[in-house]
Amino acid sequence: MKFDTVVPDDIINGSEVTYAQGCPITSLYIHVPFCGGKCSYCDFYSIARPDDDAMRMWHRGILLELTRIADEADANQVVLAPLDTIYFGGGTPSYVPPRMISSLIDHARSLFSLTPSCDITLEANPESVDSPLKTRAFGIWRDAGVNRISFGVQSASNQLLLTAGRRHTAEGAAFAVTSAAEAGFRHIAVDLMTGLPGQTMTDIEDTLNFIDSLPVDHVSSYALSIAENTPFYHLWRDSPELFPDDEREREMTHTITHRLQLLGFEHYEISNFAKEGARSRHNLVYWHADPYLAAGPAAASYMAGMRRCNPAGIEEWYALMEDTAGGPFSGSTVEETISEAEACTETILLGLRLMEGVTRERFMQRHGIDFDELFGEKLTSLERRGLVFRNAGCVRLTARGLDFADIVARELV
Numbered sequence: 001m002k003f004d005t006v007v008p009d010d011i012i013n014g015s016e017v018t019y020a021q022g023c024p025i026t027s028l029y030i031h032v033p034f035c036g037g038k039c040s041y042c043d044f045y046s047i048a049r050p051d052d053d054a055m056r057m058w059h060r061g062i063l064l065e066l067t068r069i070a071d072e073a074d075a076n077q078v079v080l081a082p083l084d085t086i087y088f089g090g091g092t093p094s095y096v097p098p099r100m101i102s103s104l105i106d107h108a109r110s111l112f113s114l115t116p117s118c119d120i121t122l123e124a125n126p127e128s129v130d131s132p133l134k135t136r137a138f139g140i141w142r143d144a145g146v147n148r149i150s151f152g153v154q155s156a157s158n159q160l161l162l163t164a165g166r167r168h169t170a171e172g173a174a175f176a177v178t179s180a181a182e183a184g185f186r187h188i189a190v191d192l193m194t195g196l197p198g199q200t201m202t203d204i205e206d207t208l209n210f211i212d213s214l215p216v217d218h219v220s221s222y223a224l225s226i227a228e229n230t231p232f233y234h235l236w237r238d239s240p241e242l243f244p245d246d247e248r249e250r251e252m253t254h255t256i257t258h259r260l261q262l263l264g265f266e267h268y269e270i271s272n273f274a275k276e277g278a279r280s281r282h283n284l285v286y287w288h289a290d291p292y293l294a295a296g297p298a299a300a301s302y303m304a305g306m307r308r309c310n311p312a313g314i315e316e317w318y319a320l321m322e323d324t325a326g327g328p329f330s331g332s333t334v335e336e337t338i339s340e341a342e343a344c345t346e347t348i349l350l351g352l353r354l355m356e357g358v359t360r361e362r363f364m365q366r367h368g369i370d371f372d373e374l375f376g377e378k379l380t381s382l383e384r385r386g387l388v389f390r391n392a393g394c395v396r397l398t399a400r401g402l403d404f405a406d407i408v409a410r411e412l413v
């Protein structure tokens with residue numbers, strides 16, 4: 001993504017090394033591009049029902065990429081620190097043999113070292129662990145160091161799950177989440193979706209009751225976004241009336257927010273809710289616009305002031321990892337240097353996703369300038385329309401701004 005900005009670099013009081021270049025990296029994202037099928041709304045890069053060879057190739061490729069990232073960090077001015085978060089995302093990380101996950105954690109530990117409280121999250125789909133035989137995976141993940149599982153639950157309606165092309169049932173999700181807790185996982189997150197075709201307020205209420213019955217301490221709630229060339233895109237083009245309109249979708253979001261707060265979840269980011277001490281530490285790195293490492297096909301990283309994205313094709317990506325002549329970043333499909341001006345825009349855009357917003361102190365520490373000097377006029381216009389709140393300490397979205405966060409973002413770039 002290119003961040004256009006109106007802020008000339010030369011008015012920013014930065015040193016030669018920008019904040020993003022000098023900030024030590026403490027987070028690693030590992031992309032697992034495999035799934036048991038394709039959901040009706042998904043346009044992410046993922047291979048449905050891969051064979052064993054593809055998974056072995058992926059595993060070997062990640063080992064190579066991690067080694068090369070560590071080897072070349074110096075040359076790329078990457079300041080590495082012990083990792084404080086590792087996130088296995090996808091795709092469906094729970095789809096690959098659990099021992100592959102443990103060997104990658106061991107490899108990362110040997111290369112980068114991990115902090116004693118390193119948060120290691122693994123995304124899982126309920127169908128990977130929805131029967132007693134399959135739950136042996138929990139023990140392997142846990143013993144490898146995974147301490148947080150994030151389940152793609154999406155809804156408690158089996159009809160909606162079927163429509164969305166999900167491969168689990170509500171009963172399977174309940175079994176998976178409960179089994180994770182029984183296996184000793186204290187941090188369990190679930191994802192929900194709004195805006196599904198045919199979804200009603202009753203479905204939302206049922207899903208919230210379902211969440212309330214489970215041992216989860218983090219909930220993410222995302223509105224469906226309709227991507228071209230997906231089954232839902234064709235359905236929407238032919239029968240848009242099946243999808244909740246904007247007003248109904250806002251009502252769903254408000255209901256979820258209100259109810260989760262009553263259940264003791266703090267609304268800490270536009271789409272995220274956590275019990276005390278259960279915020280997603282890895283995702284906070286993104287919202288704070290801090291740098292992070294990434295490995296795997298289609299994985300995006302932010303290192304040494306550069307945003308890069310690996311090729312979205314397992315064979316193309318693996319060939320790059322095997323090519324000892326090129327660095328791990330030599331074949332990135334997107335490679336963009338983030339100027340200090342663009343970094344300022346990212347800090348404000350991503351920071352406004354957090355309920356606490358962006359503090360002046362933090363912005364000044366990072367960029368050596370007050371955000372009002374860069375964005376003052378735009379913030380005043382947004383403030384007049386009741387979309388942002390600003391005081392001596394911070395700027396943040398208002399309740400109305402949460403509903404129109406996309407407008408705020410568009411006006412700030």
Ligand code: SF4
Pocket residue numbers: 034035036037038039042043044046090091092125152
């Ligand atoms: S599980 Fe996730 S990545 Fe896989 S097809 Fe469904 S939405 Fe896409």
